[in-house]
Amino acid sequence: GPKVLQIPSHQIIDMGQMVTLNCDPVSNHLYFYWYKQILGQQMEFLVNFYNGKVMEKSKLFKDQFSVERPDGSYFTLKIQPTALEDSAVYFCASSDRRRTEVFFGKGTRLTVV
C-alpha cells in the first residue's frame, strides 16, 4: 500500500543545535501532518499543512518549530534550537484530498543530549 517514508529513523543531536526531520509523503497527497510521541505516552498532534501553509497547530508546536515543503519535495519539520524535552518519536503523515485515511510513516526517533 501507499507508504510515507521518514529519514533517518534515529537522530541524535546536541541541545541547542538545529535539526531537520525529513518526510517523503505518499505521492499526490495534499495534506501533511506531524505528530509527536514521547516514549510510553500517547500520540500528540503537532501541525497540519496544506497548500503551502500551516492550517492548524497545537500548543506543542513551539516557536522553535517550523514546517515546509519546498517545491513539492520532502515535507520537513525543523527545530531550532532543540531542547531536551524535544526528545521523542516524530511521526509524519499524509492524506489525499478526500482525507478519508491518514497514512503514517514509521517515525524518526529524536534524541537531544
Next chain:
Amino acid sequence: DAKTTQPDSMESTEGETVHLPCSHATISGNEYIYWYRQVPLQGPEYVTHGLQQNTTNSMAFLAIASDRKSSTLILPHVSLRDAAVYHCILTVKGGSAKLIFGEGTKLTVSS
C-alpha cells in the same frame, strides 16, 4: 473534537472474534468514527471508519449504535499480528483529518 472512552486493555486468544467497545456520548452529527491501531515502533495504521451505517472491510467490522453514542470494532479470527493499541477517534466531516489520540485499548493476543 468530542471525546471517546475505551477500556484500557483486552485479552484474546488466536482465532477468537474480538469486540472492542468505544463510547462517544457527545458525538456531533458531523463527526465520523475512526479506528486506527498502533504496534510498537510503528506509526498508526488506519483500520476503518463510519458515520452512521455499519461498515466492513478486510480488516474489521464496525458496528455503530443507532443513536451513534457508541460503536464496536469487531475483529474476526484474530491472529498474533492483531495485537496492538486500538484507538477510537472522532473527526469532523470535511475537516483537516487531524487525529486526536487517547490512550486506546491495548489488545493482547495469545497463542
